Amino acid sequence: MKKILYAxxxxxxxxxxxxxxxxxxxxxxxxxxKQSLIIYNWGDYLDPALIKKFEHQTGYHIIYETFDSxxxxxxxxxxxxxxxxxxxxxxxxxxxxxxxxxxxxxxxxKLSNFKxxxxxxxxxxxxxxxxxxxxxxxxxxxxxxxxxxxxPGSITKWDDLWSKKYRNNILLVxxxxxxxxxxxxxxxxxxxxxxxxxxxLALTKLNGLGSNVKAVIADEMKMYMVQNEAAxxxxxxGEAADMMANNSHLHYVVPKEGSNLWFDNFVIPRTxxxxxxxxxxxxxxxDPKNAxxxxxxxxxxxxxxxxxxxxxxxxxxxKQFYPDPSTLKNLQVYRDLGPKVTQAxxxxxxxxxxxxx
Amino acid sequence: MxxxxxxxxxxxxxxxxxxxxxxxxxxxxxxxxxxxxSQHLTLVNFEEFFTNGTFLRMxxxxxxxxxxxxxxxxxxxxxxAYYLTxxxxxxxxxxxxxxxxxxxxxxxxxxxIGLLSNSGLVNQFLGLFGISPVxxxxxxxxxxxxxxxxxxxxxxxxxxxxxKEINPVIIQASEDLGASKxxxxxxVLWPLSWPGVESGIQAIFIPSLSLxxxxxxxxxxxxxxxxxxxxxxxxxxMNWNMGATIGVILIILMVAVMILTGSKxxxxxxxx
Numbered sequence: 298m299k300k301i302l303y304a305x306x307x308x309x310x311x312x313x314x315x316x317x318x319x320x321x322x323x324x325x326x327x328x329x330x331k332q333s334l335i336i337y338n339w340g341d342y343l344d345p346a347l348i349k350k351f352e353h354q355t356g357y358h359i360i361y362e363t364f365d366s367x368x369x370x371x372x373x374x375x376x377x378x379x380x381x382x383x384x385x386x387x388x389x390x391x392x393x394x395x396x397x398x399x400x401x402x403x404x405x406x407k408l409s410n411f412k413x414x415x416x417x418x419x420x421x422x423x424x425x426x427x428x429x430x431x432x433x434x435x436x437x438x439x440x441x442x443x444x445x446x447x448x449p450g451s452i453t454k455w456d457d458l459w460s461k462k463y464r465n466n467i468l469l470v471x472x473x474x475x476x477x478x479x480x481x482x483x484x485x486x487x488x489x490x491x492x493x494x495x496x497x498l499a500l501t502k503l504n505g506l507g508s509n510v511k512a513v514i515a516d517e518m519k520m521y522m523v524q525n526e527a528a529x530x531x532x533x534x535g536e537a538a539d540m541m542a543n544n545s546h547l548h549y550v551v552p553k554e555g556s557n558l559w560f561d562n563f564v565i566p567r568t569x570x571x572x573x574x575x576x577x578x579x580x581x582x583x584d585p586k587n588a589x590x591x592x593x594x595x596x597x598x599x600x601x602x603x604x605x606x607x608x609x610x611x612x613x614x615x616k617q618f619y620p621d622p623s624t625l626k627n628l629q630v631y632r633d634l635g636p637k638v639t640q641a642x643x644x645x646x647x648x649x650x651x652x653x654x
Numbered sequence: 655m656x657x658x659x660x661x662x663x664x665x666x667x668x669x670x671x672x673x674x675x676x677x678x679x680x681x682x683x684x685x686x687x688x689x690x691x692s693q694h695l696t697l698v699n700f701e702e703f704f705t706n707g708t709f710l711r712m713x714x715x716x717x718x719x720x721x722x723x724x725x726x727x728x729x730x731x732x733x734x735a736y737y738l739t740x741x742x743x744x745x746x747x748x749x750x751x752x753x754x755x756x757x758x759x760x761x762x763x764x765x766x767i768g769l770l771s772n773s774g775l776v777n778q779f780l781g782l783f784g785i786s787p788v789x790x791x792x793x794x795x796x797x798x799x800x801x802x803x804x805x806x807x808x809x810x811x812x813x814x815x816x817x818k819e820i821n822p823v824i825i826q827a828s829e830d831l832g833a834s835k836x837x838x839x840x841x842v843l844w845p846l847s848w849p850g851v852e853s854g855i856q857a858i859f860i861p862s863l864s865l866x867x868x869x870x871x872x873x874x875x876x877x878x879x880x881x882x883x884x885x886x887x888x889x890x891x892m893n894w895n896m897g898a899t900i901g902v903i904l905i906i907l908m909v910a911v912m913i914l915t916g917s918k919x920x921x922x923x924x925x926x
Binding site: 366368369371372465471473510511512513514515517521524525526636639640643644647648650651652 | 691708711712715772773789791870871875876878883889892893
């Protein structure tokens, strides 16, 4: 009995010590003002140095929380009980959140740095007047290949993936919209197709790819591509940038027939408590210098034209991540297709994962 | 001291726990499964499940893989458990068997990725004999192998305990009376150790039905079970009603397995 008591006391003591240490470490940099700004963002998607800088400039204390999928974020905000001042959904999720009345309007006139955003990145179909969202980063869906196994330049279009050469050598990202999407594009259809017959055709075409597919995975793809586990991967530009930073044999191609153009955007949820701080932060992030620093840290493409000019040549002239206008014009932005069609995309994708082998 | 009042008092924490975390969630899942997205009562979800080839195929997959995993685990574990009871230093061996279960499942999965991948240890070893990298990761074999590895301790332990409880005199008696090794096993050892086998099967078959992380990490989503579907319906498309329906069907299947394996023990006893 005594022993157990000692053990319990020891565990409690350790917990207490750790708890104290945590609270000491997490103490805000600026203590004077109690006002805080709660940001809900993807993991590792903002340069921490900029958080410190913002706190110093404005005196707000930033609480930074992260999510790992649009859907998880949506569910959390929808269920209430949160007070996020800023969230960063992708474009189709902006529409969905707006339809569910989860977003507050944003007045671009109150953002003095809004003018720096490039014309091709504002007033997009999912938010024609930028009433609810301000673009944060953008990117594409494309093909990553390893020049140890694939001759450079031999992959230019989606159809090249169907080649017999790549048997059991392709990794796909586990995302229904993207995989069904590129099958649709390869057939000449829109990535926002709602016609069930066309979706079925896309599935048939995808099933033909089955024997080339090694696995359908998520974040682990980065690790495998870096370790030369597969010749080809299909994923997003930002993921590709991460992989290429760790393996110089990897290259990224945006197929010429077209692909997805995606945006992650700042929004202000209805439940925000500190809108003034939210505006201040969005404006701070739109400042070209900060945006450039952030783009360099995160590795995704910035929609901020003035910031782009500040980026080193090796980044801004990289056609892989800042594609030229002729490729850009073939890119399609996802629309929110409503629950029924979204379900159809996912069901067909599940069918592909099961039968297409 | 031991009045009714104190008894009730002691029951309260447990009752609360059961109601809040077991009964209510199951009722919630049931409720979701028999409603549609606009809260109308309907059996549409179940109809969809049983008329859709994809779901039925997934159910078949789940069953088939769970069956194979359980069978292979049993074949490996039974002799292991038997010889364990005959060994010296049993506590040490037991500890070695239990030890892997202290390591987080995710870590073990990642360790296997490191072993089985093209540049992994297994392929490096094969490379010594001039065998070019064999594709092991993301195959049915890899999935079965890892799942079996993870489940083995949960099969060995109950069987070991069951065999340990058998009085050795009974085995000796069987041999003295002229039973062959096989007869001793069939008529004495196996029936008497059955309770252990049974709880081992339940501890493995039921969770294996909805194995989900391994299908993704080791199977590379080339092995699809009902767990994958549940994740999709709850997390990606947020069709909670259909997700709950699959959940309810899984629960029913699990109960069925419990009852089936449970009734066998009675029959065996009658036979004896």
